[in-house]
Amino acid sequence: MEHQSPVALVVGVTGMVGLSLAEALKQPDCLGGPWKVYGGARHSPDEWFPSSILDGFITFDAVNSADTHAKLLPIANEVTHIFWVTFQFVEDEEVNITVNKSMLHNVVTVLKSSPSSPLTHITVQTGTKHYMGPIYDPVRSNKLICHEPPFNENMPRLPYPNFYYTLEDLVASYTPSITYSIHRSSLIIGASSRSAINAMMMLATYAAICRHVGLPFRYPGNRYTWEHFCDMSDAGVLAKQHVWAGVTKKAKNQAFNCTNGDIFTWKSMWMLLSEVFDVEFVELDDKEEFDIIELMRDKGEVWDLIVEKYGLHKTKLKEIACFEAMVPVVRFEFQHVSSMNKSKDYGFLEYADTFKSIKLWVAKLREMKLIPSYQQ
Structure with a gap:
């Protein structure tokens, strides 16, 4: 079987990391490349977004399974990598869990549905709320049990509902046929x-x-x-970590913090x-x-x-x-503050x-x- 050139679907391409990902993937020296890059978002991009860097822009609502199916089915026999850099966010974490899980599930379901689906890897953007608990919850945030910084990836989950945990469990459920990586950012710039x-x-x-x-x-x-x-986390460094984990065997099925390193x-x-x-x-x-x-x-x-x-x-x-x-x-x-030691141990040295x-x-x-x- 001949090696297929990688095809990315960046979901949330008009966001900070999405834009940096599209730019990184289209660089001639990008790891694993040359990449074909589709970008997806809920709304068509405004004039500030450089659509020319994409091979195709797909407007779809990931919450709506019918719309997701209709829009993504035409590329289901192409996409090898999903870069998940989108989320919907409200104060009620149970709602976040339901909505964000259904969004990712809807997208993966369509892309796996093709009998010849080449989908091999999903990267998921989360963050340090993994270690801090519901800092935006008006009730729970007053008496949080947090981990002691610097945060590291081996720290156990906190006893709170958190859609980050749900997304991790969802992508882990697709293994071994599809691998994944989790990217825990700090404040993104x-x-x-x-x-x-x-x-x-x-x-x-x-x-x-x-x-x-x-x-x-x-x-x-x-x-x-x-x-x-x-x-802080520079969106460009985050984008490079997503790509690195997507094509590096050792990094499969792992979670990594991603900060600038200072x-x-x-x-x-x-x-x-x-x-x-x-x-x-x-x-x-x-x-x-x-x-x-x-x-x-x-x-x-x-x-x-x-x-x-x-x-x-x-x-x-x-x-x-x-x-x-x-x-x-x-x-x-x-x-x-988060530790970058695990990421460096695995070979990711960007800063x-x-x-x-x-x-x-x-x-x-x-x-x-x-x-x-x-x-x-």
Whole structure:
């Protein structure tokens, strides 16, 4: 039997990691390549998305099994690798479990349905909520049992419902005919106006609004995170880890943390952000409680004015910046740090300098006309 060239389906291609994956897979020197790349998402891409990097874009609703079947059946005899970098997210974790499991199940069911299905591997993007529990749950988050950082992949599951655990169990159930890899990211930095939780877009829109209306660019977190360590995951490094695990025999059926490999304090990060967003650095003031969610609640029209003034792609603040998701992260009472030792032991050695990474992604967001540039 002759070796089939790999064919990828990137589900969630318009998100931060999805875009980086599509770009990585189409590089001439990409591991396992040359790749044919299909991208899938719920909505057709806007003009900021470079559709030309894909061999085909498929718009489908993974929650809807009939729609998924109709749209994906034509490529079921081609796809060798699913890169799963999408999720639907609400506060109720039981709902997250049901919806996210059915989405992945629907896609795999269609792609396995072809008698000549070549599907061999599924990569699944999850995150450090694996080690922290339901940080967004309004009830459970007040008294969480977390693992002690730095987080490592051998830590047992926590006694909470978590759709990450459900997705891991689902892909494990397809073995041995289909292998899998799990990718546990930290805070992801990348470029997209379609990611539900995008730290760079939150910080960039917040800074732009502060600059526009003359508000101080205040840190919305606590003293602990201001002074203690945190890490991040560059979307490009994450994309490379997905591809590496998808084609490396030793990495099959394993879970890997994926961070940049360095750490920072939010104080040092706030200094950098003040510089790149051209706003004045403000020291943390403990005396006054600061609620960024409340502050930004009525700023949608201000963002509309900024979009108009700087000729940006038309985006709505509530769709690109979920400040409710940012607040728990900057108010942790533990150091948000993951170990990359397992990943390195298995042979994945990519890394990123987080501060350089921030500057590169801010430049990319400006180039993509998603955030304002103040250079004359």
